[in-house]
Every structure is written in structure tokens, then in C-alpha cells.
Amino acid sequence: MKPCNTVLNLEEKSRNAHGPMFIYKYSSENFGEYKAPKYFPPIGVNHAKVQEVWREEWDIHPAKIIKGLLPDLKLDIYYPGFPHLKYIKHTFEKKEAGVKVFQQDSRGINFILKIEKSEPPNLFDLLKNILGKSVFVNWPHLLEAKVVAISSENDKYYLKESNDPTPIHEQFDMKQVKLWHSTVEDLKSKTLKRWGIDIGETDYVIHAKLMTGRNYVAYHDGKVILEKKWAEVEQPFPHQSIVKNITIYDKEYKEYTIHEYFKPGTKVIGFTKKSMDNSKQWLYSEQCPNPLQGSSPPDPNVTYQLFDR
Incomplete structure (x- = not known):
């Protein structure tokens, strides 16, 4: 294109040259009317201050680059949020595996992570260590999830929705065995x-609910604690x-009291865990024996999630 530069006019040459970068900052000063380009009306009130920054100002000496x-x-x-290859022993290999890239199977050679085979743990030790507890799934992305069940080829152990820590055993029939093998293959x-990870053989499938967020929950003893929220639907994950x-x-989240979190006179809405239809509006008062008061007293057996209105 260099030979063509001679036929460019001055405006075209200026548009084809490197210039400064523009940083726009808000200013309390009104710079008056700004005439916009074609097809747009002028801007009557303009508080945008422009600062020109040339590339040379951003240059870093090579000795300072880490x-x-x-x-x-x-x-x-x-x-959290940053994949980590640590924690699980693995190797890698190069082969044509058809890993999807932009929803299309790749046609070249892929780098595949292979999880090393290890001795499967004892099922009852596994139940004791992780059932009902939080773990991290989808290595190396590591998403936090709560384990609600563990299944093998022939049976499954799971917890009730209540606080009973005793696992319930379910023996698989032939149809469930086929379904389990289908889940493992999937x-x-x-x-x-999708990720170019060879998980190898699967001895156990972990059924867990992913963490969807956190919210502050107020208890009747006056404490407001940040608790984790789990998805309603469980998902299967390979144990390895x-x-x-x-x-x-993790940031240190402060544990509040009801007096610190809500000032007297603050309007709040209490949502029960059972149904959103049971929600009521309460007026918080320090003088009230029960920290929440409304048209009817709160149920002492229900934990209310409080949101400032």
C-alpha cells in the first residue's frame, strides 16, 4: 500500500497515521455546546474533558517487564474464577481428539490432559468425607458444589432433604445400572x-448441587450470617x-447482629424458605421483644431471609 500513499489527500493521510489515544473524564465544568458529526444534533451540555495520551507514554522498559x-x-x-491445574495428578499427550473449538470439531492435533489412574477410595470412607459437604467440581475450573449423593455401578447413597446425616441406600435394578453406565460415558x-480432558475410568459418580450465590440470613437469635445458596437441581460429576x-x-465476611444490619424503623421483607407466597412485610424495632414485628408474629420455626426495602 505504500506506493498508493502518494495519491492520498491530506485528510486521508491524517486518518491513515498513528495518533494519540483519547481519555474522556467527567468534569463539573460545562464546556458548552459540542457539534456532533453528520446526522446527529449538537450536544447542548458538555461535561466531557478530553486528555490525549500518546503511545510512548505507556512504553515500559524491557528490564521492568516480569x-x-x-x-x-x-x-x-x-x-475462585481462575482455573488451576494443581490438586489432581495428570499428564498430557498430543493426539487428534476432535476437541470442539467454536462449536466445531477441531481437525488438527489437540493437547489432552489425562487424569492419572489411582486406587479408588473405599465407598464408606467417601460417604463419611464428602457426602453432605462442599467440594470443588469440574477440575481445573473448580466450581464449588454440595454433594447430595454418591453412586457406583450397582447402588446409590443419598441424604434426605432434612438434617438427618444418615445416608439412605438404594440398590440399582438393571435399568438403573444401564443408566449409570450411560451417565459415565456421557x-x-x-x-x-469440550475441555480436552481424559478422565479415564470412573468408579463413582458424585451428584452435587452447584453454588449459585450467597445471601445474608437473619436468625431469631439476632445474628445475620452470610450463607451459601445451592442450585435446586443436582448434576453428576466423575469422582476423580x-x-x-x-x-x-476469600474475602472475610463480617457476621452482623440484627441491630447492626437494620436500623430501627427500617422496612424489610421476610421470605420463608418454603414459599415466596408466605412473605410478609415487617417493621424492625429495637424495642420489640421479637426483632421482627408485623401484622402477625413471625413463626419461630422459620428462618427469614431479610432484604432491605
């Missing part, structure tokens, strides 16, 4: 085709791809 891991990086801490194909007992980088 290559590789930062000196203060803590590899033993998991930062998990193996999904992780290989879950991680537990790891150090997580």
Missing part, C-alpha cells in the same frame, strides 16, 4: 470433547475430577 510467575504469587491458594465424552480440602482466597 516474565513468568510474579514473585509474590501464592500457588497453594485457589482464586461425562467422559463431554469432558474430552473433584477436589476437596483446599485453601481458597
Whole structure:
């Protein structure tokens, strides 16, 4: 294109040259009317202050560029939202596996992570260690989830919805055995085709509910505690791809009292866990013996989730 530069006019040459970057900042000063380009009406009130920044101002001396891991990086801490290859022993290989890229099977060679085969744990030890507890699934993405059931080829152990910690045993029939094998094959194909991970043989399937968020819950003893919320529907995960007992980088959430969280006279809405239809509007008062008062007294057997209105 260089030979064509001679036929460009001055305006075209200016548009074809490198210039400064523009940083727009709000200013309390009104700079008056700004005439917009064609087809747009002028802007009567303009509080945008423009600062020109040239590329040379952003240049960094090569000696100051840190290559590789930062000196203060803590590899033993998991930062939620950032995949981590640690925690599970694995190898890799190059092969044509047809891993999907932009919803299309790749035609070239893929790098495949292979989870190393290890001795399967004792089922009853597994029930004791993770059933009803939170773990991290979908390695290396590591999403937090609560384990509600564990199944093998022939049976399944799960917990009731109540607080009873005793697991319930269910023996599989032939139809359920076939369904379990189908689930295992689907998990193996999904992780290989979507993420390029070979999970190997699966001895146990972990049924867990992913964490969907957190919210503050007020209890009748006056404490307001941040609790985790879990999905309503459980999902299957291969046992060899879950991680537990790891150090997580997490903000320290303060535990409030009802007096600190709501000032007297604040209007709040109480939602029961059973039904949103049972919600009532309450007026918080320090003088009231029960911290929540309304048209009818709150049920002492119900935990209310409080939201400022």
C-alpha cells in the first residue's frame, strides 16, 4: 500500500497515521455546546474533558517487564474464577481428539490432559468425607458444589432433604445400572470433547448441587450470617475430577447482629424458605421483644431471609 500513499489527500493521510489515544473524564465544568458529526444534533451540555495520551507514554522498559510467575504469587491458594491445574495428578499427550473449538470439531492435533489412574477410595470412607459437604467440581475450573449423593455401578447413597446425616441406600435394578453406565460415558465424552480432558475410568459418580450465590440470613437469635445458596437441581460429576480440602482466597465476611444490619424503623421483607407466597412485610424495632414485628408474629420455626426495602 505504500506506493498508493502518494495519491492520498491530506485528510486521508491524517486518518491513515498513528495518533494519540483519547481519555474522556467527567468534569463539573460545562464546556458548552459540542457539534456532533453528520446526522446527529449538537450536544447542548458538555461535561466531557478530553486528555490525549500518546503511545510512548505507556512504553515500559524491557528490564521492568516480569516474565513468568510474579514473585509474590501464592500457588497453594485457589482464586475462585481462575482455573488451576494443581490438586489432581495428570499428564498430557498430543493426539487428534476432535476437541470442539467454536462449536466445531477441531481437525488438527489437540493437547489432552489425562487424569492419572489411582486406587479408588473405599465407598464408606467417601460417604463419611464428602457426602453432605462442599467440594470443588469440574477440575481445573473448580466450581464449588454440595454433594447430595454418591453412586457406583450397582447402588446409590443419598441424604434426605432434612438434617438427618444418615445416608439412605438404594440398590440399582438393571435399568438403573444401564443408566449409570450411560451417565459415565456421557461425562467422559463431554469432558474430552469440550475441555480436552481424559478422565479415564470412573468408579463413582458424585451428584452435587452447584453454588449459585450467597445471601445474608437473619436468625431469631439476632445474628445475620452470610450463607451459601445451592442450585435446586443436582448434576453428576466423575469422582476423580473433584477436589476437596483446599485453601481458597476469600474475602472475610463480617457476621452482623440484627441491630447492626437494620436500623430501627427500617422496612424489610421476610421470605420463608418454603414459599415466596408466605412473605410478609415487617417493621424492625429495637424495642420489640421479637426483632421482627408485623401484622402477625413471625413463626419461630422459620428462618427469614431479610432484604432491605
